Amino acid sequence: MLKSLCPKRFSGYLGLAAWVLLIDQISKHWIEAVFEMHQIKTIIPGFFNLTLAYNPGAAFSFLADAGGWQRHFFTGLALVVSAVIVFLLKKHQAEQRYATALALILGGALGNAIDRMIFGHVIDFIQVHYQSIWFYPAFNIADSAICIGAALMVIDSFKKDKQANHE
Template sequence: MLNRGLARWLGLALLVLVLDQASKHAIEATFQFGEQLALIPGFFNLTLAYNPGAAFSFLADAGGWQRYFFTTLALGVSLFIVFLLKKHHAETRYALALALILGGALGNAIDRMLLGHVIDFIQIHYQQRWYYPAFNIADSAICIGAVLMVIDSFRGQAKSEKVA
């Protein structure tokens, strides 16, 4: 039986996963590959892009092995995160970070397993001069979780320095 603290964080990870998958399916049902819709002209588009690699299309043209590598990595990291959540479920910021990363990692792993690529659809740019690589809700959750982890590590350092 799950304790309440752990269940809360796993529920958040599940919410991230569901929102990620629902948004990807909605975009894929609405857009053709490469199609763009300017929501804030000169800054923010919705688009349909496929990423067979990792962040920033790292290893996108590696020949296909990366699909299995990144899927296996995401599943392994997810198991480790569940272990960490069991141990640290009472540490709010750290557990929040872990839950966001878990939901995001599983969302992108599902895409890789089922499709062989990750669906991206959020595009930030500056007019027609600079484009940030397209991303999705899972990527956003992973990044927010990573930032929270860094903040948590600095706050933990500050507490231990006060004690010393």
């Protein structure tokens, strides 16, 4: 009976990745349709804005001014990583926290890869800040899913270490 549940579990994690991808793409297309470049809409004064920004680089605009090659490099990297994640997801589908982390990272990686393939940059729109003193770089739903997935992986590794020490 357990073996018959495994394909459903795997497809559920792929469904979570697809859900992240869908929400990410819908939110990016909505923000592009409604906002002008760098327009700011305050949601929570002194803390949270929506804004439209393009990032041709990686996290924190790393390599944004590298001349264009980074678009293909980061797209290829995301696709290779996504293939590895699908393999790991299939292999570790019974490990709920780890598989959820992989699914979130997969959906986020594909969401940003689609942006790079279609537009040559990633669409960012979430801006967190403290008053006018400190601004975190703009990000998107895909970035959030990747970060949450990475945090879950760290938590999972601590839980596994704790279990291994008890055994």
